Amino acid sequence: MRRQLSIFFLILFWGGAALVQAADSHNWDGLKGRLVADGFNREYVDTVFSASSLEYSSSLMARKMRVLLKRRFEPPAKKVAREKEFDERYVGPIMLAGGYSYLREHYELLQNIDKRYGVAPSVLVALLLVETKLGFTLGDVPAFNNLANMAASSDPMIFFDELGYEKLEEKDMVWLKKRTKKKADWAYKELSALLTFSSQNSIVPTEIPGSPYGAFGICQFMPSTAVHYAVDGDGDGRIDLFGRDDALFSMANFLKRHGWNNSLSKDKKLKIIYRYNHSMVYARTIYEVSRQLEKISSTFGPD
Numbered sequence: 001m002r003r004q005l006s007i008f009f010l011i012l013f014w015g016g017a018a019l020v021q022a023a024d025s026h027n028w029d030g031l032k033g034r035l036v037a038d039g040f041n042r043e044y045v046d047t048v049f050s051a052s053s054l055e056y057s058s059s060l061m062a063r064k065m066r067v068l069l070k071r072r073f074e075p076p077a078k079k080v081a082r083e084k085e086f087d088e089r090y091v092g093p094i095m096l097a098g099g100y101s102y103l104r105e106h107y108e109l110l111q112n113i114d115k116r117y118g119v120a121p122s123v124l125v126a127l128l129l130v131e132t133k134l135g136f137t138l139g140d141v142p143a144f145n146n147l148a149n150m151a152a153s154s155d156p157m158i159f160f161d162e163l164g165y166e167k168l169e170e171k172d173m174v175w176l177k178k179r180t181k182k183k184a185d186w187a188y189k190e191l192s193a194l195l196t197f198s199s200q201n202s203i204v205p206t207e208i209p210g211s212p213y214g215a216f217g218i219c220q221f222m223p224s225t226a227v228h229y230a231v232d233g234d235g236d237g238r239i240d241l242f243g244r245d246d247a248l249f250s251m252a253n254f255l256k257r258h259g260w261n262n263s264l265s266k267d268k269k270l271k272i273i274y275r276y277n278h279s280m281v282y283a284r285t286i287y288e289v290s291r292q293l294e295k296i297s298s299t300f301g302p303d
Helices: 007-012 031-036 042-051 059-073 093-105 107-117 121-132 141-153 170-200 222-227 244-257 268-274 280-300
Strands: none
Touching: 031 170, 042 170, 059 141, 059 170, 093 107, 093 121, 107 121, 107 170, 107 244, 121 244, 121 280, 141 170, 141 244, 170 222, 222 244, 244 268, 268 280
C-alpha cells in the first residue's frame, strides 16, 4: 500500500474547503477508480481530482497521435539527412556565460556533490542549462493535468475529429487504438508516480507546473524518475525538485546510479546521459556544454 497523505494534512492544506467539482463535464470516475484499485486512498484521490484547475481536454493526446499518424502515412525519405552533432543554441556565448556564472555562484555546493557522487560540476550545470535554462523555464500547465488528460484519453474515438482524417482503413484504426492505449497506459503510470511522489513529500500534485508530458522541477524529472532517483539534498526531510539543492543532488544521484564517474570515456558518458533524455543529439549537447564550461573554468577559474 502506497504511503498516502493523511486526511488531516489534506484538510489543512486545502483549508478544509468542501470538494468542488471540476468545471468540465468529463467523468473522471474510471481513472479515479483505477487509482483506488491500485492502492491510493479514496479521499486523497477525490480531493486531488476536485481541483478547479482540472479540466478535461483530449488535445494533447490528439496532437501526439496526429504526429504519429502523419509519420505512419508519409513515404520513406529517399535520403536521410545527417543528424546534427549537438544543439548549437546551448554553446553560444550567452548560454555559456549564464552556465559559467551559475557554476561560479554555486561552486562549493557543486564540489560537495562531486565528492559524494563523482559527477563533475560542469555536467550538472550543463543538464540544468539545457533542461530549464538554469531553472527559468518550468512549464505553465500542472503536470498532473497533462498526465490525467492523457490517461483518460485511451479511446481515439474521443478525439478522432481532431486528427484531420475523415476515415481510416481498418488496419490503421487497429494501429491507432493500440498506440493510443499504450500512450494512455504510460501516462497513467506517470500519473500514479506523481501522486506517490506528491504524497510522500506533502505536495499538492495539481499545483506542480510541468512540461506537456509531465516532467517537472528545475531538473525536469518524470514522476517515475523522481520516485526512484530524487533525494533530499538539503536535509529538510522532504524532496523539492524546484529547490536548487534537492534538484542538483537528485540529478547527480540519477547519473551515479546509471554508472557515471568522471573518468569514463566519452562514449560511455554519452550512453548514460542518453538515459536522462532519449536523444543522442541531447546527450552530445550536454557533453559539449560541459566541455565548454570546463574550458572556460580552466581559463578564468571556477570561483
